[in-house]
Amino acid sequence: MRIGMVCPYSFDVPGGVQFHVRDLAEVFLDQGHEVSVLAPADDDEPLPPYLVSCGRAVPVRYNGSVARLTFGPVTSARVGRWLEHGRFDVLHLHEPVTPSVSLMALWAAEQPVVATFHTSTTRSRAMHAAQPLLRPSLEKIHARIAVSEDAAQTVRSHLGGDTYIIPNGVHVERFARAGRVPAWQGTPAAPTLAFLGRVDERRKGLAVALAAMPRVLDAHPGARLLVAGPGDASETLRHADPRASAATELLGPVSDGDKESLLASVDAYLAPHLGGESFGIVLVEAMAAGAPVLASDLPPFLRVLDDGRAGATFPVGSADGLADAVLDVLGDGSVRERLRAAGRARAPLFDWTGVSGQVMAVYETVRAGADAAPPERARLWGRLVRGGAGTGAER
Amino acid sequence: MSESGVDVLQTVTLVVIVLIGVAWYLSYSAARLDRLHAKVEGSMSALDAQLVRRAEATLELANSGTLDPATALLLADAATASLERTTELPHEDDLLDGQHFGDREDTEGTLTEVLGLTLTPPVVAELRGRGDGLVDDALDRIAASALRARMARRFHNAAVREVTRVRGKRVVRWFRLAGHADLPRRVDFDDDLPEALVR
Numbered sequence: 001m002r003i004g005m006v007c008p009y010s011f012d013v014p015g016g017v018q019f020h021v022r023d024l025a026e027v028f029l030d031q032g033h034e035v036s037v038l039a040p041a042d043d044d045e046p047l048p049p050y051l052v053s054c055g056r057a058v059p060v061r062y063n064g065s066v067a068r069l070t071f072g073p074v075t076s077a078r079v080g081r082w083l084e085h086g087r088f089d090v091l092h093l094h095e096p097v098t099p100s101v102s103l104m105a106l107w108a109a110e111q112p113v114v115a116t117f118h119t120s121t122t123r124s125r126a127m128h129a130a131q132p133l134l135r136p137s138l139e140k141i142h143a144r145i146a147v148s149e150d151a152a153q154t155v156r157s158h159l160g161g162d163t164y165i166i167p168n169g170v171h172v173e174r175f176a177r178a179g180r181v182p183a184w185q186g187t188p189a190a191p192t193l194a195f196l197g198r199v200d201e202r203r204k205g206l207a208v209a210l211a212a213m214p215r216v217l218d219a220h221p222g223a224r225l226l227v228a229g230p231g232d233a234s235e236t237l238r239h240a241d242p243r244a245s246a247a248t249e250l251l252g253p254v255s256d257g258d259k260e261s262l263l264a265s266v267d268a269y270l271a272p273h274l275g276g277e278s279f280g281i282v283l284v285e286a287m288a289a290g291a292p293v294l295a296s297d298l299p300p301f302l303r304v305l306d307d308g309r310a311g312a313t314f315p316v317g318s319a320d321g322l323a324d325a326v327l328d329v330l331g332d333g334s335v336r337e338r339l340r341a342a343g344r345a346r347a348p349l350f351d352w353t354g355v356s357g358q359v360m361a362v363y364e365t366v367r368a369g370a371d372a373a374p375p376e377r378a379r380l381w382g383r384l385v386r387g388g389a390g391t392g393a394e395r
Numbered sequence: 396m397s398e399s400g401v402d403v404l405q406t407v408t409l410v411v412i413v414l415i416g417v418a419w420y421l422s423y424s425a426a427r428l429d430r431l432h433a434k435v436e437g438s439m440s441a442l443d444a445q446l447v448r449r450a451e452a453t454l455e456l457a458n459s460g461t462l463d464p465a466t467a468l469l470l471a472d473a474a475t476a477s478l479e480r481t482t483e484l485p486h487e488d489d490l491l492d493g494q495h496f497g498d499r500e501d502t503e504g505t506l507t508e509v510l511g512l513t514l515t516p517p518v519v520a521e522l523r524g525r526g527d528g529l530v531d532d533a534l535d536r537i538a539a540s541a542l543r544a545r546m547a548r549r550f551h552n553a554a555v556r557e558v559t560r561v562r563g564k565r566v567v568r569w570f571r572l573a574g575h576a577d578l579p580r581r582v583d584f585d586d587d588l589p590e591a592l593v594r
Contacts, residue, residue: 136427139557142434143550161553164546358542365547368444369437 001363003028004088007039008100010057010068011047014230014253016281017094017118020147020168025050027169027356038082038101040070054078054101062099069100079104090114090363096141097134097158106137112370114362115141117163120150120278120300142366145359150300151278164362168281169355172347175288178260186267190222191330194266194291196259196282197273199250200231205272205296207236211319212272213244216326223247223330225270228254228262263289267336268329271295272322280304283311284350287343292336294325310346311339424564425572431558435579438551439496442582445544446503450477452536453510461522461530466513473509476502496582504584510537511589519591538592545586555579 007021018039025035035050040057047053055075057068079101088111093102096115106113144163146152152163186192197204209225216223225244227233230253237245254262263269269286273296280301286293293311295301305311312328314321329336456462457470480499522530562573
């Protein structure tokens with residue numbers, strides 16, 4: 001099958017949507033499908049062979065945070081050319097309601113469109129204000145996928161109607177096979193805890209983990225908190241308890257291989273997120289690697305953790321709750337082993353084999369429907385009235 | 396004299412512009428509705444095709460001789476009922492035939508229910524354990540078509556919602572842009588996959 005995927009965010013910046021698109025594209029390529037991914041990228045950066053750049057991403061404020069997006073007439077022309085040359089059987093857009101290349105591709109699309117919604121936002125001013133403008137384009141989407149119940153609720157409140165839920169995927173095998181690194185491995189005297197994610201983004205909850213450390217250190221003076229992720233943590237560390245800061249090791253941004261090894265080595269993985277998460281892919285990665293998961297009880301995390309059966313949970317933002325959970329796991333080897341086993345049993349549910357199979361089933365369903373319907377006309381008047389003006393730009 | 400001539404010219408130009416605008420808008424709305432109708436038709440035909448496959452695979456499993464006779468009869472009965480309803484349905488004279496589900500909800504819901512009750516985890520494990528290629532194939536096809544039917548039904552209902560909204564617009568009602576096409580309806584029935592067939 002010829003698959004065209006569009007990712008609104010730049011590939012050189014790590015992020016959940018980018019990883020999802022990359023993994024999905026690579027899984028389908030391995031299966032022998034033809035895949036082309038359109039995404040923002042610097043043209044001088046080395047790109048994977050399946051990636052087509054739609055131009056450089058510009059940081060811009062949207063819906064309360066800074067996103068790196070592409071827009072404008074040059075991008076529009078590139079989208080049109082990519083669609084024209086690709087002759088895709090199915091077009092898979094990610095986050096189609098961000099003001100980005102995904103929305104442009106939707107505007108110009110003439111083939112069946114599958115759209116995946118990743119985020120759960122409580123409200124979006126733009127979505128509300130631009131409804132009349134967006135609606136005709138959104139009607140081109142044949143199949144709507146949400147990555148979680150929370151993302152599906154967002155789609156329901158903005159667009160209404162049914163959405164099919166297919167979770168994010170993880171290469172479970174890679175995490176299960178990952179080698180342990182002695183420097184990160186805990187000992188009974190010096191157990192290790194892992195935190196992953198942007199350290200300067202408040203909602204990732206590094207401050208909560210640091211606030212839990214003093215009580216952990218009282219019981220286990222040698223305990224270490226290994227923090228992996230991009231960003232500047234100096235501010236957060238300065239505000240934290242000096243003992244907690246001293247027990248913290250900043251690893252900076254880590255490679256995929258190091259992330260796998262880190263999760264396989266530590267005695268527990270901490271997910272003290274405060275909100276804004278729609279899925280929690282790192283939790284699945286930790287489970288696959290065999291790290292006991294201690295997570296805040298956000299609804300998406302509870303769902304990933306099978307209502308807390310595959311990991312320990314504590315109230316959102318509660319440092320005491322996190323400390324209790326850590327002490328539980330470090331103090332009792334049987335608790336640790338139980339959580340490891342539960343996580344390992346749970347993770348395969350999110351393996352790419354099953355997840356990509358479901359996505360392919362969506363493609364096939366949509367293709368079957370499109371084959372049954374009469375083909376669309378593409379004459380000038382037809383293009384004008386169908387809102388496919390984007391493809392006209394490069395003629 | 397010359398002034399009124401300009402007025403006439405201006406008025407005529409204005410009227411022509413307005414007419415073109417109205418024509419464009421009507422044409423645009425009709426094309427939008429047409430696209431939505433095509434989508435609903437497509438999703439319905441995808442749903443129909445998967446339900447037929449599900450029933451056929453179920454019938455094959457029932458006739459494979461690997462199940463006990465009571466289970467086989469239950470499955471065969473539900474699958475046959477579904478297949479009969481599909482072949483009875485087509486209305487050749489109606490162009491939008493694809494938008495009707497023809498009250499098959501009960502029949503398909505029954506097949507779902509019977510599949511769920513008969514293909515329990517121990518039964519499926521036992522069937523898979525035999526290493527019979529035909530049985531494995533039938534089970535795989537039931538799982539695959541049930542999953543796709545489930546997807547197609549979601550996508551269909553989302554499309555129906557959109558058509559219903561656009562057809563409620565005044566311009567569509569006043570200018571009868573929908574022609575004689577019936578208003579498509581949601582399809583609601585229990586389409587859960589048998590637990591043992593979920594990967």
